[in-house]
Amino acid sequence: MPEDPTSDVRLLAPAQVGELLGVSVDEVMALVMEGRLRGMRAGAPARWRVDASSVSEYLDDQAEEARRMALWRQSQNASFPELWGTGTVRNPD
Numbered sequence: 077m078p079e080d081p082t083s084d085v086r087l088l089a090p091a092q093v094g095e096l097l098g099v100s101v102d103e104v105m106a107l108v109m110e111g112r113l114r115g116m117r118a119g120a121p122a123r124w125r126v127d128a129s130s131v132s133e134y135l136d137d138q139a140e141e142a143r144r145m146a147l148w149r150q151s152q153n154a155s156f157p158e159l160w161g162t163g164t165v166r167n168p169d
Contacts, residue, residue, distance in 0.1 A: 087125035
């Protein structure tokens with residue numbers, strides 16, 4: 077018998093996701109509507125649930141974006157006179 081593809085899917089309530097991310101339920105739902113988190117309506121009555129793996133992927137994406145922004149800011153702080161060969165060199169090698 078084939079394995080059920082949904083057997084390892086863990087669904088979280090928007091309030092649980094909000095606690096994990098430190099945001100409100102409305103912000104969680106906005107992330108779902110924007111497609112940044114995978115969500116679905118499940119159960120009877122239908123209630124929103126968010127795929128736990130999409131929360132992990134979202135956090136990974138946010139960490140990567142923060143890393144890139146930090147590198148960009150660091151590059152913006154370079155001393156241009158040092159790079160152009162004019163002015164005082166602050167940290168000679």
